[in-house]
């Protein structure tokens with residue numbers, strides 16, 4: 512699928528999200544790619560419930576609430592999200608635009624690329640089960656998966672989920688209605704997930720729709736590419752065989768710069784050096800904002816990334832619309848901006 516747009520943004524963390532607002536005010540349309548299955552980057556993945564105290568005008572706001580408010584703020588600009596996709600390749604086209612490719616086959620052609628990739632892409636931790644890698648990438652809905660990209664591919668399957676956090680419980684709850692069976696295993700009878708998710712999981716367990724064992728996966732069985740079952744080990748060290756078509760381990764995420772390192776953008780210590788007037792990398796048309804960039808005096812704060820997004824948008828406008836003049840306007844007094852925001 513090839514999409515043409517004004518700006519392709521790598522990363523839907525808080526800074527990628529706010530970039531949509533600043534670009535939208537200038538009539539620039541955006542597509543965002545994130546390897547995660549939801550927006551918010553570090554705010555959502557690392558500290559959703561923690562209060563942040565240094566967002567201007569919001570004396571206290573949790574990571575998750577900030578993301579919710581950013582999504583509300585950018586809604587008028589109808590950003591298009593590509594979740595669960597890794598930006599894997601970048602190529603310059605003969606007409607001067609860029610083609611950004613993802614591992615899901617999406618191709619986005621745009622004159623401007625904004626790298627808002629934070630500390631890099633969140634990648635799943637592989638559990639310490641010997642030979643597990645032989646069952647990865649086995650195909651839709653079978654074998655070992657670290658993310659659910661299309662729920663439908665798991666319909667009618669026997670699913671084993673391992674983990675005790677939000678992702679594990681969210682997928683138990685979401686997949687239970689369409690799976691043949693869902694079994695959850697966790698090494699203790701307690702969870703790190705939101706209480707309402709724990710309650711829902713317990714209700715499904717009580718209704719016989721989900722099985723839960725205090726156990727861990729010791730071994731995986733089957734032919735390479737075709738998982739047939741696992742050996743589970745209980746708290747009392749007893750072991751038993753469990754038949755399953757698919758195994759979804761949710762053991763947390765690590766952050767790696769990932770494929771951006773191969774994009775040919777100049778990097779210094781895994782960060783993208785930028786100028787502080789445009790927040791453009793040393794490759795014209797490729798901008799870097801938020802935690803991924805570096806410049807003298809850089810502070811890795813959300814506040815700094817918001818400022819960077821505003822200046823980046825002004826520069827991006829001149830690349831996307833070279834024959835148009837940019838007029839500085841306030842949202843308070845410009846009826847034109849208010850119309851775009853749907854408030855007048």
Ligand SMILES: Cc1cc2nc3c(=O)[nH]c(=O)nc-3n(C[C@H](O)[C@H](O)[C@H](O)COP(=O)(O)OP(=O)(O)OC[C@H]3O[C@@H](n4cnc5c(N)ncnc54)[C@H](O)[C@@H]3O)c2cc1C
Nearest residue numbers: 522524525526545546552553598628629631632801802813
């Ligand atoms: C515990 C903790 C507390 C914090 N508290 C505060 C605070 O109080 N105040 C404050 O201002 N800041 C705080 N921060 C820092 C703040 O969270 C970061 O500055 C902010 O998240 C940076 O936003 P970002 O959008 O640049 O990057 P991120 O939030 O890291 O988002 C980047 C996104 O890009 C995606 N991505 C990267 N590469 C790819 C790729 N190749 N393909 C697809 N997707 C990709 C990632 O999956 C990620 O979702 C805190 C951070 C932590 C960890």
